[in-house]
């Protein structure tokens with residue numbers, strides 16, 4: 001199974017073309033509410049039969065085409081509920097698919113998750129320790145960027161949560 005990270009409008013448009021042909025799509029949304037009054041969409045994971053993708057809404061731009069692809073394609077969106085965000089479908093959909101969370105994350109290695117955060121990419125590989133978790137390790141380039149105000153703390157917090165979920169899903173002992 002391949003995986004990709006989508007960080008530009010062009011990549012998103014191409015991905016939507018692929019998605020429109022998929023028979024089954026699973027999606028999982030990650031929200032943060034830190035520093036905002038209402039939850040803000042921070043990351044979208046999409047799983048099809050043979051592909052996993054992480055969409056960064058901060059960089060990929062308008063997601064309207066993406067929601068429309070989900071709503072109008074030939075596929076069956078695997079979901080537990082579909083909520084309309086505004087008065088019309090133009091305002092977007094929120095699809096909540098809790099059952100797919102583990103399935104989606106289990107295949108994305110923790111290192112690849114960090115790659116999904118565009119602003120962290122230039123920092124990866126610059127920490128003192130090669131296996132740095134970007135948490136409290138000394139000489140961590142990611143934490144230094146947070147301290148310097150160049151990276152938002154909630155984005156790093158989200159990364160830690162996703163990595164933790166990924167590890168839990170991969171480790172059968174902890175899965176219980």
Ligand SMILES: [Zn+2]
Pocket residue numbers: 127132133134135137139140141142143
């Ligand atoms: Zn680090």
